[in-house]
Every structure is written in C-alpha cells, then in structure tokens.
Amino acid sequence: MSRPCAAPIGWExxxxxxxxxLDAGEIDRIDEHLMGCDPCSAESARVAAVAxxxxxxLPPFVDHARLEGLRARGLRIRENPIQPDERRVVTFxxxxxxxxxxxxxxxxxxxxxxxxxxxxxETGELMLAEPSVPFDRDSGEVLIACQVxxxxxxxxxxxxxxxxxxxxxxxxxxxPIPHIYEARRPA
Amino acid sequence: MDDDAExxxxxxxxxAREPRDARAREAEVALCRRFGPRAQLYxxxxxxxxxxxxxxxxxxxxxxxxxxxxxxxxxxARIDRFVLGTCRNVALRMREVDSRAxxxxxxxxxxxxxxxxxxxxxxxxxxxxxxxxxxxxxxxVFLSFNxxxxxxxxxxxxxxxxxxxxxxxxxxxxxxxxxxDDCRETAR
Numbered sequence: 001m002s003r004p005c006a007a008p009i010g011w012e013x014x015x016x017x018x019x020x021x022l023d024a025g026e027i028d029r030i031d032e033h034l035m036g037c038d039p040c041s042a043e044s045a046r047v048a049a050v051a052x053x054x055x056x057x058l059p060p061f062v063d064h065a066r067l068e069g070l071r072a073r074g075l076r077i078r079e080n081p082i083q084p085d086e087r088r089v090v091t092f093x094x095x096x097x098x099x100x101x102x103x104x105x106x107x108x109x110x111x112x113x114x115x116x117x118x119x120x121x122e123t124g125e126l127m128l129a130e131p132s133v134p135f136d137r138d139s140g141e142v143l144i145a146c147q148v149x150x151x152x153x154x155x156x157x158x159x160x161x162x163x164x165x166x167x168x169x170x171x172x173x174x175x176p177i178p179h180i181y182e183a184r185r186p187a
Numbered sequence: 188m189d190d191d192a193e194x195x196x197x198x199x200x201x202x203a204r205e206p207r208d209a210r211a212r213e214a215e216v217a218l219c220r221r222f223g224p225r226a227q228l229y230x231x232x233x234x235x236x237x238x239x240x241x242x243x244x245x246x247x248x249x250x251x252x253x254x255x256x257x258x259x260x261x262x263x264a265r266i267d268r269f270v271l272g273t274c275r276n277v278a279l280r281m282r283e284v285d286s287r288a289x290x291x292x293x294x295x296x297x298x299x300x301x302x303x304x305x306x307x308x309x310x311x312x313x314x315x316x317x318x319x320x321x322x323x324x325x326x327x328v329f330l331s332f333n334x335x336x337x338x339x340x341x342x343x344x345x346x347x348x349x350x351x352x353x354x355x356x357x358x359x360x361x362x363x364x365x366x367x368d369d370c371r372e373t374a375r
Binding site: 003011012015016017018019020021031032034035036037038041044045046047048049050051052053054055057059060115118125126127128129130131132147149150152153 | 189190221222224225228229231232235237265267268270271274313314315317318319322323325326328329330331332333334335337338344345353356357360361363364367
C-alpha cells in the first residue's frame with residue numbers, strides 16, 4: 001500500500017505533461033516528483049495509458065501511402081468513391097476491416113491545406129474537426145478511413161472538405177455519407 | 188518508516204550483500220518493482236515508444252543495481268534521484284544513437300521478470316469511449332495525442348483559445364479514463 005502524497009500533481013498538469021504542453025523546467029520538476037512518488041506515478045500511468053491508446057489507433061484521415069501500407073498489412077479494405085453532394089447509402093459489411101471513403105471531385109493541385117469537418121446530417125452537430133488532413137495533390141481526392149467502431153457514431157454523417165490555396169482562398173465541398181453497419185459475429 | 192527510509196534500507200541491504208544473500212536479492216527485486224515501472228513511464232514519456240521504454244527501464248535498473256552493489260550511490264535515501272539521473276543519461280544515449288540500447292545481462296537478476304507490466308491497451312474499449320466524447324473533446328484528444336499538435340495550434344484550428352483547449356483536453360481525458368475503467372470492470 002503506497003502512502004498518500006503530501007503535494008500531489010493535479011490531473012490537469014499530468015494531462016499537460018503527457019500532451020507535451022509544458023516547458024522543459026516544468027517537465028523536469030514533474031519527472032523528479034514522479035520518480036519519488038508512488039501515488040502520483042500511478043496516476044500518471046493512468047493518463048499515459050489513455051494517451052498511448054489514442055496514439056495507437058488509426059486516425060480517421062489517411063493518405064494514399066498509408067492506405068497502401070494498411071493493405072500490405074492484410075487489412076480487408078473496401079473503397080467507396082463518392083462525388084460531391086452524392087447521397088448514397090454505404091454498408092460497412094461484416095467481411096471488411098476498413099471502409100475507405102474516397103471523397104472525389106476535388107481540385108487539389110493548388111491546395112496548401114485541406115481540412116475536414118464531420119457533422120451529423122440530421123442535427124448539424126460537429127462530430128470531428130480536423131483542420132489539416134493528409135492529401136495527395138494530384139489525386140483529386142481525400143480519404144476517410146471509416147472503422148468498425150465508428151458504428152458508435154450517428155450513421156448519417158456529412159463530410160465537409162475545406163480546401164485552401166496559396167492566396168488564402170477557400171472552397172468547401174460537401175459529401176453526405178449515410179451508413180449501415182452490418183452486425184458482426186462475436187469473436 | 189517513510190519511502191526515503193525504506194529506499195535507504197533497500198540500498199544498504201544490497202550494498203552489504205554477501206554471495207547468495209537472500210535478503211540482498213529480495214531487496215534488489217523490491218527496488219526493481221518500485222522503480223522499474225517509473226523508469227518505464229519515464230521512457231514512454233521521453234522516448235514515446237513502449238518497446239524502447241521497456242528497454243530503457245531494463246538498462247536503467249541494471250545500471251542502478253550494479254551501482255548500488257558497488258556502493259556508488261552516495262545518498263541511499265535519495266535513490267529516486269539516482270534512478271532519474273540514470274534514466275536521463277540512458278534516454279539521451281538512446282536518442283543519440285537512435286536505436287535500441289542493448290541491455291547487458293547482470294548477475295543473478297532478471298529485471299524484466301520482476302518489473303510489473305504497464306497497463307495493456309484495450310483499443311475496443313477506447314473506440315467506444317471516444318464515441319461517447321462530444322465532438323470538440325474528441326477533436327482535441329485526437330489532435331493532441333494522435334497528431335501531436337500543440338494547444339495553440341489546436342486553438343487556432345478550432346477557433347478558440349489555448350486555455351479552452353487545455354480545459355477541454357483534461358476533461359476529455361478524464362472522461363475517457365473513467366469510461367475505460369468502466370469497460371474493464373464490465374469485462375471482468
């Protein structure tokens with residue numbers, strides 16, 4: 001049983017520590033405290049587990065090189081090409097690991113940045129905003145890596161792709177994507 | 188007896204070891220169990236790689252035990268500072284060579300066998316828990332930990348302040364943590 005800490009490091013500071021959001025002096029101070037303190041070290045490990053897990057999951061937006069890497073690893077991947085404003089129901093079937101939405105019809109040749117906001121179609125609620133996603137300038141498309149656990153999200157989503165060029169001009173393109181997630185057999 | 192006194196006692200028992208001294212061996216195991224996970228955590232923070240963190244922990248604890256056996260620890264009550272200094276040196280060396288440090292075997296002590304494992308990740312639980320976060324919390328968590336973005340950059344991307352990002356972030360991590368704990372309880 002560890003003894004309580006007289007001056008515990010707060011949760012907020014530990015989250016900042018694991019987010020690399022502290023200056024070097026503050027990190028040193030926390031390192032010193034953690035090395036000598038069992039309860040704070042245990043609490044830090046709890047934050048680290050969350051940070052490490054988030055770091056390990058596949059991000060929702062990928063480029064073509066990453067897609068090929070995933071294919072090479074043996075993932076069962078289905079591609080779903082979509083044109084702007086095309087509304088076509090797509091099924092995440094039980095026989096695949098990954099559904100790649102290919103948001104097409106984009107002129108990315110002059111793009112300096114591409115951001116995507118995912119919203120709930122019915123309510124407009126923002127689900128996910130990624131201000132800068134990976135993209136391949138010559139491909140004319142950006143890729144969303146739809147994963148089986150996205151079944152926990154509302155099924156009808158809208159991806160709004162915002163492209164910015166060197167002059168700062170922006171253009172927004174909309175892709176409604178209604179999903180059906182097929183039931184899976186328990187492993 | 189407080190932690191410092193306990194640490195000092197462990198160090199003294201190791202330093203005074205005789206061949207096949209069971210008490211010294213127990214003290215070495217206790218020291219590894221206490222500081223091995225902390226050294227591993229240090230490695231995860233500063234090397235950002237779980238496997239390299241395990242290597243660092245092993246290398247550090249071997250070096251520490253050897254130093255204690257040789258009587259090179261000047262202040263046994265502050266062995267934590269000695270461990271931290273060793274962590275810093277080993278991490279620096281690992282970064283410099285940009286490859287894994289190769290731990291050398293030390294007599295009569297299998298560090299990996301006695302250092303407890305860090306918490307295994309349950310990505311399924313994480314996915315369910317991420318889905319329960321609100322959109323902003325999920326964005327901030329992803330941008331912080333998956334993309335490694337700074338609070339200022341996230342703030343300008345999401346049209347808010349860095350202070351707000353920090354508040355959203357620590358609340359979201361707390362919610363994820365609670366949710367993952369609940370998932371683990373449910374799985375038992």
